[in-house]
Amino acid sequence: MRSTGGLFISFEGIDGAGKSTHIESLANVFRAQQQRVVTLTREPGGTPLAEQLRQMVLNDVMDPMTEALLVFAARRDHIQQVIRPALLRGEVVLCDRFTDASFAYQGAGRGFDWNVLATLETWVQGRAPNDSLVPMGQLLKPDLTIWFDLPPAIAAQRLLGTRVPDKFESQPVSFFEQVAGGYAQRLASDPSRFVRINADQSPELVWQDLSQAGRAIGLWI
Ligand code: TMP
Numbered sequence: 001m002r003s004t005g006g007l008f009i010s011f012e013g014i015d016g017a018g019k020s021t022h023i024e025s026l027a028n029v030f031r032a033q034q035q036r037v038v039t040l041t042r043e044p045g046g047t048p049l050a051e052q053l054r055q056m057v058l059n060d061v062m063d064p065m066t067e068a069l070l071v072f073a074a075r076r077d078h079i080q081q082v083i084r085p086a087l088l089r090g091e092v093v094l095c096d097r098f099t100d101a102s103f104a105y106q107g108a109g110r111g112f113d114w115n116v117l118a119t120l121e122t123w124v125q126g127r128a129p130n131d132s133l134v135p136m137g138q139l140l141k142p143d144l145t146i147w148f149d150l151p152p153a154i155a156a157q158r159l160l161g162t163r164v165p166d167k168f169e170s171q172p173v174s175f176f177e178q179v180a181g182g183y184a185q186r187l188a189s190d191p192s193r194f195v196r197i198n199a200d201q202s203p204e205l206v207w208q209d210l211s212q213a214g215r216a217i218g219l220w221i
Helices: 021-035 048-059 064-088 099-109 114-126 153-158 174-187 203-216
Strands: 007-012 037-042 090-098 144-149 194-196
Touching: 007 021, 007 064, 007 099, 021 037, 021 090, 021 203, 037 064, 048 064, 064 090, 064 099, 064 114, 090 194, 099 174, 144 174, 153 174, 174 194, 174 203, 194 203
Parallel strands: 007 090, 007 144, 037 090, 144 194
Antiparallel strands: none
């Protein structure tokens, strides 16, 4: 929780990990049980400009650096227009993917330079002058990141025939193994920010684990 009362939670995982329904359920918990105002948003996307960039990132073929620059450009607009204002108003921001996805997909998946991603992260998520949201010397990051961890082979089975796959969803299992490795690396570098949920279970059991994890850190009832 921040000094404004705002709370920023991101949700991560490879495609097919089954985040979406749980994000909705969690929004309802915050609204119904805690009377909190919830901003439910996603990346890439969350603003008209960032949604346009999303269409390009998900559908157009481009080199890894272009992809990285576009996801961070979308993120900058999203932070400025949606995330910062909501946190300043003291709201709960639930974001379907954030910067860990750039490290996992562009960094580990595409093999794009991790250090350049870290520089982009510093630029885009840097502290503003007199910033009441971000302590001195820190970046604007989620207070909590929930990682839905699912073996890539299982995710591929789940995705089979569900819808027309986008550029990422049509990648081979080996790509998602690298992406999952990227998430594991992000968790290892900042373990206190992460909760890892075993997503290789029924939605009911995943929800049970998620609820338990939140209760354990005092975030919801
Ligand atoms: P989703 O919203 O359906 O999960 O799709 C977003 C896709 O974009 C997903 O395949 C992951 C990918 N992505 C990146 O490659 N880099 C990023 O920084 C983000 C936020 C998403």
